[in-house]
Amino acid sequence: MELGLLILLVIFATNVVSWIGKSVLVELAFAAYQPFFLRPSYTKQRALKKEILANKAELNATSSQDQFAKWAKLRRKLDKGLADLEKLNGSLSSHRSRFTSLFSTLLYVFTSGLQLVLCWYYRRQPVFWLPYGWTPNAVSWLLSFGGGPKGSISVTAWSFICKRVISTFEDLVKEWIPEVMTMFSKASPAASASAKSDSKAEPKLTAPVPASASTTSEKKPVPIEDDVIEVD
Structure with missing residues (x-):
């Protein structure tokens, strides 16, 4: 091990x-x-x-x-x-x-x-022993290729297995990273659009008009040549 x-x-x-x-x-x-x-x-x-x-x-x-x-x-x-x-x-x-x-x-x-x-x-030393009769003779010969005892996984076979597993993992990571970046790039415009819509939906608050301002805007009569004309 x-x-x-x-x-x-x-x-x-x-x-x-x-x-x-x-x-x-x-x-x-x-x-x-x-x-x-x-x-x-x-x-x-x-x-x-x-x-x-x-x-x-x-x-x-x-x-x-x-x-x-x-x-x-x-x-x-x-x-x-x-x-x-x-x-x-x-x-x-x-x-x-x-x-x-x-x-x-x-x-x-x-x-x-x-x-x-x-x-x-370690070419003649087994890395792992396989259960007896677990694999056919041809597969056992391949797994012990390189000088390992029959019924075991040799150093050469184990090295090949490790290389293949790591290479497969590398390919999966290379395929996974662009997909994640694409998902994030699509999610960010949607989030910004929802933030804009929320900001538009917010009600606008208007300040109350003071009472003094309302009284000053009332209509007042202005005398012109004995007539009274209301002006706004």
Whole structure:
């Protein structure tokens, strides 16, 4: 049982590496590696870039005709800084290449390589024993293929079963995710539409008119040439 679980975990880890992508894992590992082992180099790189920008700005502000000595000194200093920066960048790039190669090798050793070693080392050891007479002879031979005892599930057959189950699960998840996203996308417009209809159905409240305002709007007689005309 422990051997079967170990093989299942190794195969699952191999598939997880394939799902995430080796390049993504290398980037994450190198980002975690930098602060501990390359901090001085990156600090020096930032200082060189800052110094180069300052020297370049000062060089642009210096006249090569009126202040030739100062201009030549700044130019030599700028060229030296650029050369040092290029050398440092090459060193960091080479270090990153070595790290990528080493990390990729470790990924292979602890996933596919470990899987091959387990299948070879435990090739004659059964993972599970099947009940006697539970399967036909042809099926028993297939399940014990790879050197396992007859009537058992060999390491080779168990590895194949685990791969097929994980691959089927991956296909189901890939089919299920778009359906869930479609359901959510259809549900959100309906919810917004119902919210709008509820807001429209709410009665509008009108403020009561004060009594003073109503009295001022009453009709009053205005005398014009001995006649009384009511005006609104």
